[in-house]
Amino acid sequence: MPAKRSPARRPTMKDIARRAGVSESAVSFALNGRPGVSEVTRDRVRRVAEQLGWRPSTAARQLSGEGTATVGFVLARPADTLGVDSFFLQLISGIQEVLAERHLGLLFQVVEDVDAECAVYRRWWAEHRVDGLLVVDPRTDDPRPGLLDELGLPAVVIGGTPDAPHPGLSTVWADDAGAMAALVAELYALGHRRIGHIAGLPELAHTERRVRALRAEAERHGLTGVESVTTDYSDTESTAVTRRLLGAAAPPTALIYDNDVMAVAGVAAAKELGFAVPGDVSVVAWEDSALCSMVKPWLSALSRDSVAFGRTAAAELTALLDGGPARTVRVPVPRLLVRDSTGVTRG
DSSP states (O other), X not given: OOOOOOOOOOOOHHHHHHHHTSOHHHHHHHHTTOSSSXXXXXXXXXXXXXXXXXXXXXXXXXXXXXTTOEEEEEEESOGGGTTTOHHHHHHHHXXXXXXXXXXXXXXXXXXXXXXXXXXXXXXXXXXXXXXXXEEOSOBSSOSHHHHHHHHTOOEEEETOOTTOSOTTSEEEEOOHHHHHHHHHHHHHHTTOOEEEEEEOOTTBHHHHHHHHHHHHHHHHHTOOEEEEEEOOSOHHHHHHHHHHHHTSSSOOSEEEESSHHHHHHHHHHHHHTTOOTTTTOEEEESSOOGGGGSSSSOOEEEEOOHHHHHHHHHHHXXXXXXXXXXXXXXXXXXXEEOOTTOOOOOO
């Protein structure tokens, strides 16, 4: 287990003054745009501040949870896939319930990738902008926990694993492998031997866990017609993958989609190809939502209380802000709600 490093120290006006060879008051005048220093001094101070990575403090760190304290949440996902993603909407609702009780604000930002996310963390840390972070979508090779150790920012990783190598961070996790095993067992009992899995982003740790669990269950049940295909979570890629899988010589008789939007798109694509759902192909959505009951047939889905998931994560973060120890907390395994889109296979 790696030793926890001492948190990095934020540069101060005193550091800038020492490096620039001027007084702290001159630094304050220069950085705040006030008169009292020459333009030459102002330029020198600003250059030194930039070199040291100094940022103005925009929020006091109030670990009691009162006043204007703020929690950060950065999401590195394709922006065009978020508007209809019910999981994150419910997760944030649960988070906000707890933060509101503690008078904590939520600073939310969407970025294009993990490198950009790390840059946001560094900027927020330098600016004293947040007291803690909620981190989602753990990666297989994830630079964020190490960075948060370095910065000394309290954080909760949502969707991590119980054996996370960073003991200073709390983790709230769900058993994706267990959920996949139960789902495959249900489909196997219905006679399905060829199963397609339309998965999410390949770099996400939970995608890897689901893919690995599906392979393990296929081996355990002696299934050879099992395939996982990763996507960007969009309806467009779901449609394309569904058409490809169902166009094979021996198409799958069951399809598992990693969210509700992809499952709805998959049903439409299957029907366009002349496949009856569930007569020819059964369909299961990993995330249940109102959308699953707004299409025909109603979609079988793995259901979990995503609002409660968010509440749990936020409660763990407030406990860290209050000086509590980092913990690993498991939420209930998603359960399968059987509706009209799954049935006994005919092929």
